[in-house]
Amino acid sequence: MIWRWYRNWRRDARMRNLAAEMDVHQLQDVGAPEWLVNEATVKRDLERLRNTDYIRW
Numbered sequence: 431m432i433w434r435w436y437r438n439w440r441r442d443a444r445m446r447n448l449a450a451e452m453d454v455h456q457l458q459d460v461g462a463p464e465w466l467v468n469e470a471t472v473k474r475d476l477e478r479l480r481n482t483d484y485i486r487w
Contacts, residue, residue: 445462445463445466446466446469446470449462449466449467449469449470450470450473450474452470454467454470454471454474457470
């Protein structure tokens with residue numbers, strides 16, 4: 431049971447790492463799960479907002 435949990439966790443982590451480099455439209459074209467598309471979108475938006483603070487100062 432623990433091994434199954436670990437494999438699922440690693441699979442999800444790998445998908446997150448791959449999705450970080452892809453655009454939302456690319457993820458949808460590939461057929462990525464909706465949770466992965468949403469998570470990649472939120473992460474990209476947060477990084478964009480964080481970098482905006484540096485531009486202001």
